[in-house]
Amino acid sequence: MPTQRLSVVVTRRLPDVVETRMKELFDVTLRDDDTPMTRDELAQAMRRADVLVPTITDTIDASLMAGAGERLKLIANFGAGVDHIDVQSARQRGILVSNTPGVLTEDTADMAMALMLAVTRKIPQGLQEMQAGTWRGWSPLANLGTRIGGKRLGILGMGRIGQAVARRAQAFGMQIHYHNRRRLRPEVEEKLEATWWESLDQMVARMDVISINCPHTPSTFHLLNARRLKLLKPTAVVINTSRGEVIDENALTRGLRAGEIAGAGLDVFERGNEINPRLRELPNVVLLPHMGSATWEGRVEMGEKVIINIKTFADGHRPPDQVLPSML
Template sequence: MSIRILATSPLVGPYIGNLGLRFPELCVVPFRSPAWTAGLATAEALVVLLSEPLTEADLELCPNLKVIGTYSVGINHLPSAYCQQRGIRIVNTPGVLTDATADLALTLLLALTRRVSEGEALVRSGQWKGWATDLLLGAGLSGKTCGILGSGPIGRAFARRAWAIGMKVFFWDREGNQSPVDFGVDIAPRLLLDDLLRQSSVLSLHCPLTDSTRGLLSREKLALLPRGAFLINTARGGIFDEEAAMDLLNQEKIGGIGLDVFENEPALNPKWLEAPRTVLLPHLGSATVETREAMSKLLCDGIEESLRGASE
């Protein structure tokens, strides 16, 4: 039997199984396994994860390919220009993970500023001696400024959460748009990047990784942050200079860093493991049952629509 849909994972929920009932030529095999490579010759649809980058060379082995489904919002792991040239549709999963990712960004911020990891470690160590006036003093957020890189759905959702705890919100837009941002409960200005950085007690990243945002926050840009600022990233690794950020952290010019994503993950820079005042998570932004099931449904619906449309 020729493989029509080649997937690398069963995903969360019943949706890829249901897709297999409608398209019996669906095969789930590990990414880059011999079976996966063999299936490329007849595949009309590929389903991959964010951690499974495809190259133009891969797609050249797929003469019948009509659609690629990625279990993510981001598509920086796919050769988008080549897909457009060949008329290959890319189906991703925007929208459904907005709240889950914004929730996690707020979780990182609160865990970092209130020193949650250190507090739990102290209790678990058995060394806690009781309440003390100066025990693990953190940083308050109400009345402080929050700069948000990216004014898309996740950036706006995080803004609502920051606003709810009393922060003043600013945005930066990668397309240079300077009009104010209506984020649902208030309207916030868009600033030029340098101006935003200079005012951000908290800087939260919510922009995609593109040619224009890769390395956006260089050592010089990060140095513009106020002393003691907190940096949160639930977007993509590669947007800021990790070595520079760690240097500024060690010099106490940055107050703390909360990360859910890393450059070259999962092979993160080992210096992060020793970095002070950090909270590090294993890319959990969309990791709720409800969100992952919604992503599966959106992805599988898009694959089915693409294949049925191509056959009509």
């Protein structure tokens, strides 16, 4: 008699190759259109599924967790960040949570460098000029930006992505500085030619570029708050490809408008897709719609990790990418 397959509900459209493989392995319910589930749809899915596969657009809080059915035993998140999932409540209900770490490291680091170059070299302004047909030829003083070679880069969060950004910045001739909960091993520091700052205040006051590469946790919420943003040099640039909640967005907007901060490149925002209209109007800001991880290869690898986590769980073992409250 065939073994009963796990009931899996996927909350968003995934690459065809991932959905097809899931269909082969599990009793999977796929999404027809690429829109987020409503809260009611999420609640229904959590009542009937053995495994839920959510994304960052699904907020799974303690209230939703309390209404989960007895069948739900695994939340296999499609993505590395899990701040949209109440991991503690899940654990209390005996529901495992897994994620997809390490897959998007290189893609996100690429985007951090792209934003850095876009802001400092005024690429959007040049693009706009060309698209509008207003360019009248080369001029010695037109669209002057600043070079990043020789500049000091301060990285907030020196995990996988932070180190990948450091390696790229090294190749551009930048001086690497970082602030992290724990100092890197001496051999890693030496390889990256990186300087560690125990004091974040001291570091940000001296940097030309700040790159945010730490996760959003209670301890990193508004890590760049109004007071700390005031410490930045007026020539400094802020890059964020991590989580919007790490920056006090209103304070950043005020600093940019007042000329106290030279520019910003943001791929993530404090209120998700609700962008501060004043931020959108600023000429010294480059805004992207959370594209840091948006490569075909990255999305497929994320899906493969989700499948491995579910398959391992189905085989009676702990998912290799299980997330525990103590890890957050």
